Amino acid sequence: MSTVPGPEPLVEILTSLRERVLGVTETVVSTADGLLVAADADTVQPESVAALSAATHSIGRRMAHEVGGGELGEVTARSAGRHVVVQAVGERALLTVLGDDGLDLAGLRREVPAVVEQLAEILAADAPVA
Numbered sequence: 286m287s288t289v290p291g292p293e294p295l296v297e298i299l300t301s302l303r304e305r306v307l308g309v310t311e312t313v314v315s316t317a318d319g320l321l322v323a324a325d326a327d328t329v330q331p332e333s334v335a336a337l338s339a340a341t342h343s344i345g346r347r348m349a350h351e352v353g354g355g356e357l358g359e360v361t362a363r364s365a366g367r368h369v370v371v372q373a374v375g376e377r378a379l380l381t382v383l384g385d386d387g388l389d390l391a392g393l394r395r396e397v398p399a400v401v402e403q404l405a406e407i408l409a410a411d412a413p414v415a
Contacts (some may be wrong), residue, residue, distance in 0.1 A: 308387040308388030310327075312382050358372075
């Protein structure tokens with residue numbers, strides 16, 4: 286898989302997730318407002334996925350609020366042959382996981398909390414001091 290230039294530790298985490306969870310095909314980390322941070326992607330435009338992930342997460346968060354569901358955990362979309370999972374990484378970033386029809390959703394949900402924690406630590410270290 287090719288990788289989009291970005292902080293190497295982030296790409297390593299993304300690649301490791303793809304290798305550990307059956308069916309994960311591509312991953313993208315973006316800012317909450319849709320800017321690409323890093324990606325392990327081959328067949329999609331990571332910049333487009335980043336922008337769409339921000340919109341998807343925003344709509345999901347609004348829906349969760351409207352139905353009284355509390356804080357949004359993830360947004361999952363499934364189409365013919367493809368899964369898309371958008372997960373918040375703190376308040377300022379998103380992890381988007383793309384998977385094929387064989388995506389092990391249970392395995393992904395087991396792995397994501399640790400991955401989100403790792404990503405959040407790296408992103409916090411790179412955040413500008415106010």
